[in-house]
Amino acid sequence: MKATRAWMVAGASAVIVGAGVSAAPDPVVTPGPAGAEGDGTVAPTAGPEATDTATAQESGDVRVVDGPIVSNPRGDYQVRLHITDGVVTDVEFPVAGTSAAESVRVNDMALPVLEERIIEAQSGDIEYVSGASYTSPAIAESAQAAFDDAGL
Numbered sequence: 001m002k003a004t005r006a007w008m009v010a011g012a013s014a015v016i017v018g019a020g021v022s023a024a025p026d027p028v029v030t031p032g033p034a035g036a037e038g039d040g041t042v043a044p045t046a047g048p049e050a051t052d053t054a055t056a057q058e059s060g061d062v063r064v065v066d067g068p069i070v071s072n073p074r075g076d077y078q079v080r081l082h083i084t085d086g087v088v089t090d091v092e093f094p095v096a097g098t099s100a101a102e103s104v105r106v107n108d109m110a111l112p113v114l115e116e117r118i119i120e121a122q123s124g125d126i127e128y129v130s131g132a133s134y135t136s137p138a139i140a141e142s143a144q145a146a147f148d149d150a151g152l
Contacts, residue, residue, distance in 0.1 A: 063082075070138040078142050093107075124140050
């Protein structure tokens, strides 16, 4: 009886571990010195519109400035400012959290509020959103770096 129970526990444990491994997202290994093959360095996955350093682009009368990607335990975050005549007129978030349900729920609630606060303050020095304790500081940090890069 004890041997049967041990096999059942071992089998159930293997199923649980297998389910966790199969549900985990695939890491992306970066090339180059920091992510040289075999060193185990893993880079965050970012969409094609994301940039990993603060950059600026001019498009007609609108200047677009990206803040850096800021990482924390809940994912990666980045702010993109649209500036017209020295005034931020629009804010985008090309990278925001993860695809996990909780991250999506928090960001759906927090990002519109943070966008409004950034535009109103014309700064990354904004009040955080209650319930978004990882999203708020990461967005504020990326936004402030974008403002600094833009010279605002």
